[in-house]
Amino acid sequence: MLQTNNTRLRVCLWLAVCVAELFAIPFIPAYTDEQDVYAINNLYAALDSPPLPGWTTYGGDPCIEAWQGVQCTDSHVTAIVLNGANLGGRLSETLVNFTSMITIDLSNNHIGGTVPENLPRTMRKFYLSANQLTGSIPSSLSELTLISDMSLSGNLLTGELPDAFQMLSGLVNLDISSNNLHGQLPSSMEKLSSLTTLHLQDNQLSGTLDVLENLPLNDLNIENNLFSGPIPMKMLNIPNFQKDGNLFNASVSPSPMAPQGSSQFSDVPAPQYMPASPTNIPSVQDDGLTYKTKNVLLMKLIGSVIGAMSSLTVAMLIAIFCTLKWKERKLQYTGFSKRPALHEGERPKEPLNTGLIKQNKEAEKVPEESAQNQREHKINMAGSKSLLVPPLVEKNIRGPIVLNGTSQRIPAKQNPPTTRSFSIAVLQQCTNNFSEENLISSGSLGQIYIAEFPEKKLFAVLKLDDFNSMIPAVDFLKLVESICELQHPNVVELVGYCTEFGQRLLVYRYFSRSTLYGLLHFDNDPSKKLSWNARLRVVLGAAKGLEYLHEGCQKQVVYRYFEPGNVLINDELAVRLSGCGLALVMSPESRTQLSGSSHAFSSYEAPELSQSGSWSEKSDIYSFGVVMLELLTGRKPYDSSRPREEQNLVRWANSQLHDMDALAYMMDPSIQGEFPVRSLSRFADIICRCIQHAPEFRPPMSQVVQDLALVVDDAMKTTDENPYAVRQETTGRPTLNYW
Numbered sequence: 001m002l003q004t005n006n007t008r009l010r011v012c013l014w015l016a017v018c019v020a021e022l023f024a025i026p027f028i029p030a031y032t033d034e035q036d037v038y039a040i041n042n043l044y045a046a047l048d049s050p051p052l053p054g055w056t057t058y059g060g061d062p063c064i065e066a067w068q069g070v071q072c073t074d075s076h077v078t079a080i081v082l083n084g085a086n087l088g089g090r091l092s093e094t095l096v097n098f099t100s101m102i103t104i105d106l107s108n109n110h111i112g113g114t115v116p117e118n119l120p121r122t123m124r125k126f127y128l129s130a131n132q133l134t135g136s137i138p139s140s141l142s143e144l145t146l147i148s149d150m151s152l153s154g155n156l157l158t159g160e161l162p163d164a165f166q167m168l169s170g171l172v173n174l175d176i177s178s179n180n181l182h183g184q185l186p187s188s189m190e191k192l193s194s195l196t197t198l199h200l201q202d203n204q205l206s207g208t209l210d211v212l213e214n215l216p217l218n219d220l221n222i223e224n225n226l227f228s229g230p231i232p233m234k235m236l237n238i239p240n241f242q243k244d245g246n247l248f249n250a251s252v253s254p255s256p257m258a259p260q261g262s263s264q265f266s267d268v269p270a271p272q273y274m275p276a277s278p279t280n281i282p283s284v285q286d287d288g289l290t291y292k293t294k295n296v297l298l299m300k301l302i303g304s305v306i307g308a309m310s311s312l313t314v315a316m317l318i319a320i321f322c323t324l325k326w327k328e329r330k331l332q333y334t335g336f337s338k339r340p341a342l343h344e345g346e347r348p349k350e351p352l353n354t355g356l357i358k359q360n361k362e363a364e365k366v367p368e369e370s371a372q373n374q375r376e377h378k379i380n381m382a383g384s385k386s387l388l389v390p391p392l393v394e395k396n397i398r399g400p401i402v403l404n405g406t407s408q409r410i411p412a413k414q415n416p417p418t419t420r421s422f423s424i425a426v427l428q429q430c431t432n433n434f435s436e437e438n439l440i441s442s443g444s445l446g447q448i449y450i451a452e453f454p455e456k457k458l459f460a461v462l463k464l465d466d467f468n469s470m471i472p473a474v475d476f477l478k479l480v481e482s483i484c485e486l487q488h489p490n491v492v493e494l495v496g497y498c499t500e501f502g503q504r505l506l507v508y509r510y511f512s513r514s515t516l517y518g519l520l521h522f523d524n525d526p527s528k529k530l531s532w533n534a535r536l537r538v539v540l541g542a543a544k545g546l547e548y549l550h551e552g553c554q555k556q557v558v559y560r561y562f563e564p565g566n567v568l569i570n571d572e573l574a575v576r577l578s579g580c581g582l583a584l585v586m587s588p589e590s591r592t593q594l595s596g597s598s599h600a601f602s603s604y605e606a607p608e609l610s611q612s613g614s615w616s617e618k619s620d621i622y623s624f625g626v627v628m629l630e631l632l633t634g635r636k637p638y639d640s641s642r643p644r645e646e647q648n649l650v651r652w653a654n655s656q657l658h659d660m661d662a663l664a665y666m667m668d669p670s671i672q673g674e675f676p677v678r679s680l681s682r683f684a685d686i687i688c689r690c691i692q693h694a695p696e697f698r699p700p701m702s703q704v705v706q707d708l709a710l711v712v713d714d715a716m717k718t719t720d721e722n723p724y725a726v727r728q729e730t731t732g733r734p735t736l737n738y739w
Contacts, residue, residue, distance in 0.1 A: 032063040036077040039097035040070070043080075047111070048089035048455075052082070076100035083127070084108040089455075091116050091128075095718055098122075100612065106131070106149065115152070119144060129175065130154040132493075132509075137176070139164045143640045151175040153199065156489055158572055159286065161186045161205075175199040177221065180489055180574060185211050200225065201242070206716065209235060245706070284313060351414045419484040422507055424500040427451060427461055434463065439512055443565070445582060450510060458510035459495065463503070465719030473499050477578070483581040486553065492568065492578045511576050515544075516627070517564035520668075531669045533715050534573055536683075540708045541575030542567050546624060547701035549580060550617045557581055560615050562623040563604050564630060585616075603637030603648060607693050618695035621704070625690025629653055634668025650691055659685040679714040682707065 037060065044050075046059045054060070063072035071079035076099055083105050090113025094105075101120035105127040114135035115128070121143055129151040136159030137152065144150075145167045153175045160183030165171070171192050177199040184207030197213050208229040212220070217238050224245035231248055237242065321365040427581035430451035431438045440448045446465040452458055464471075471479070476499060483494045483506075496507035516538060519530060530538065548559040560583035568576045605650035609615065626637050629649055635642075637649045656662035661679060663684055684721045686707050692698050699707075 031075060032072065032077065033075050033099055035097050035099050035614050037062065039092075040077060040080075040096045042092040042094040042097075046090050046092035047087050050085070050087050050089075052085070064445055074098065079103040081105040082109070089113075090724060092113055093118065095119055096121075105130075114138075114535040115157075121145070123147060125149045127151045128155070131515070133157060136160070137162055137181075141165075142167055144168065145170070147171055147609040148194075149173045151720075152179070154397075155179055156574075157431050158574060160184075161189075162188050165189050166191050168195045171195055178202040178489075181205055182226075183207075185209070187211055190214065200243060206713075217241075226709060226716075228713060228717075237257075245709075247710065250376050261529065261718045263681075288405070340695070385426075419480060419494060420496045422496045422498045422505070424498055424503055424505075425527075427498055427505060427507070430459070431461055443579075445579070451507070460492075460508045460510045462506040471504055476504055479581070482555075486544060486549070486557065486580050487554065488548040489574075490576055491542050491548065492576045511578075512568045512570040514569050515565050515570060516567035516631075519569065520564060520630060521636060530631075532671050535714050536708070536715055537573050538567070538569060538575050539631055540705070540712055541573075542577065542627070543624065543701060543705045543708055545575070545577040545580075546620060549577075550701045556617065558615050558617055559583065559623075561604070561622045562620050562627065564627055567627070594630065603650065606695065608695055615699070616695065618698050621698045622692075622695070623669065623692050624701075624704070625687050625698075626650060628683070628690065632668065633666050634670060654691065655686070657688050679711050682711045682714065686711070 004707070021178065040062055041059070044052070044055045046195075049055075049057060054062070054065050060067070062070045062077055063075060069080055069082040069085070070077055071081070075352075076590075078100050079102055079105065084107070087106060087109040090111060093116050094117055095101075096118035098120040098123070101123050103125040104120075104123060107127045108130045110132055110133065112132040115133055115138055117138045119126070119140070119142050123144055124146050126144070126149070128659065129676050130153070133152070133155040137157060139162035141162060142164035147168055148170050149172060151173075154177070157176070157179040159181065161176075161181060163186035165186065166190040169191060172194050174192075174197065178201070180203065180237060182204040185205065190211045190213075196217060198212070198215075198217055198221040199219075199221045202220045203225050205222075206226040206228065209222070209232060210229060211372070213234050219240040220235070220238050221240075221242040223242050226247060227243075229673040230237075230242070230245040250609055254621075283726070291604070323688060361378045361461065428434065430453050431449040434447075434449055435727065438451070440449075440450045440460065441448055446463045449456060449461045449463065451461045476497075480497045492511055493509040494506060497511055498505040519528060528619065546562065549559060550591070557580060559577070561579075562577075566578050568578055570687045583584055604626050606619035607621060626649070629635075630637065633649065633653065635649050639649070653666060656666060660681070663680060686699075686704060689699050690699070
């Protein structure tokens with residue numbers, strides 16, 4: 001009889017489930033489009049699977065499950081907004097698979113890689129500012145015919161602007177500032193008939209502004225580029241026109257008069273910015289949602305809730321009825337005897353992570369702004385650019401750092417950059433146990449190894465030598481925090497550190513094995529010899545790095561030991577300074593390792609150091625002048641193999657820098673081509689001012705950068721050579737052309 005009752009109970013429960021499903025089925029809303037799910041899964045994997053609530057690398061339903069930062073319309077993903085979400089990795093090539101994407105905002109993260117060639121053609125707002133993107137802007141930009149707002153500022157983009165603006169007549173706001181873009185503005189930019197905001201500052205763009213003359217611009221910033229020629233008269237009427245730091249003529253180019261009685265701005269809409277909503281996701285009301293559509297969505301939501309509640313109520317009533325009947329029958333056969341209560345067993349604890357990853361709980365949280373702190377989404381979203389968070393890391397340096405049982409908080413600025421602590425096991429694994437094959441170089445502070453992380457990500461690990469590894473942990477962590485605040489395209493990025501087992505290791509983003517010292521003095525491959533224009537580009541990049549350390553940081557940084565071995569150069573002739581901020585930990589014995597001997601290193605030192613021993617930005621400028629002299633002559637600062645009067649480069653060259661005939665003889669014989677006298681004369685004049693004996697007569701680095709920009713402009717105007725190419729010719733004496 002008891003068996004019969006159990007069977008009846010199971011039948012009742014089965015009926016309850018069936019009724020629940022029957023009520024629920026008509027009210028279930030549509031699932032997210034399969035193409036969108038595929039695209040967002042791939043994006044999540046490409047971003048290194050960060051801790052975003054709801055997100056997964058396979059399957060799931062972004063719309064129904066309300067994934068963090070995802071906005072949907074019906075069954076389609078229309079917006080992804082993860083501004084400042086501590087994202088790394090790269091962008092996936094499957095973004096094009098989004099069927100109805102309107103807004104992508106991944107600004108203020110650490111995303112590397114390149115801008116994907118193929119993007120959703122339905123996209124209207126595209127924000128990737130303040131990341132680590134490299135490569136060039138793709139020409140497939142021309143396919144985004146609906147785009148209205150785009151920002152790629154604050155990245156590491158190189159190359160020329162693509163001639164891809166013909167069909168972008170709806171583009172209102174464009175910001176590509178603070179990159180390494182060069183070349184002239186493409187002619188297709190004159191088709192941007194709705195453009196009101198254009199930010200191009202802090203690049204190396206050149207040529208004239210003629211293509212912008214007839215655009216309805218209200219806000220134009222072109223500061224710190226290489227633009228030249230007269231400024232079109234019509235552009236002087238732009239309400240907010242910032243143009244300092246270029247090479248314009250004093251004259252103004254006349255513009256054709258507009259037809260009387262008409263305004264060239266009359267039919268152009270004012271720029272519209274997207275205010276952030278309380279959920280940190282932009283509203284898509286202005287992007288095509290009608291009142292009727294929103295009502296339909298609301299009714300679907302109400303129907304879903306009613307259906308779910310109805311099915312749940314019916315199921316509960318059936319289950320209660322069946323349970324009561326079962327208990328009633330059971331008591332008839334068993335009396336009132338009590339059985340021992342059944343207790344739910346303890347949930348097994350999650351196994352401890354004994355692998356190589358120790359994730360900080362704070363790092364797993366995605367920052368969410370409160371409604372009162374949110375601002376309008378302006379086209380210029382420059383903020384504190386954080387460093388890329390690499391995989392296989394331990395803890396965040398922000399917050400209290402506990403050492404020897406005491407809590408010591410390192411002071412931090414608002415929104416400070418972050419860096420991570422690596423375990424020694426991770427670094428051993430990624431450097432092949434610090435093998436000789438992974439050794440890049442041995443320098444003044446220790447050995448530098450190349451480390452290959454998952455997904456072929458490369459980093460450079462500086463292993464401090466025994467003397468420098470004696471730094472107390474507290475001081476070392478303060479040093480790490482100060483270095484990670486150095487954020488500039490011409491400064492190598494610090495991404496992590498290690499202090500386990502008394503080790504002192506620094507982890508940098510890998511940039512290049514090639515140094516200026518190696519290219520000048522050790523590489524005999526003619527194809528890698530630097531041309532004159534290439535040398536100008538290199539020295540200008542190095543000057544910008546020093547200018548940032550001296551004048552662009554919140555707290556001035558004196559480099560102290562500036563020399564060509566610390567100037568890294570990649571295949572595209574981009575330049576970054578290594579070892580910034582590390583001079584304080586350099587031992588006196590290690591200084592001679594910089595260039596191989598005490599004579600060589602002292603040749604970079606300013607004269608006042610031998611008396612006062614006090615370093616300043618002026619001593620850096622002297623060292624920079626010596627490096628410029630090396631670039632000009634191809635000689636080492638001290639060469640004992642030369643005649644006695646020529647062994648010290650500065651003493652030998654100083655008196656000849658204003659003699660044009662002597663200057664031609666002094667130039668590196670490996671340089672080929674024709675060189676304008678004015679360009680060489682200005683270059684030599686900058687050297688003379690930098691290596692002045694009295695520090696007060698040396699110019700600041702900002703003046704050096706400005707003067708070098710003029711030299712670059714002279715070289716571009718008077719030679720047919722591509723200023724960004726490396727010459728591949730046999731060696732010989734250069735020819736001076738007097739024009």
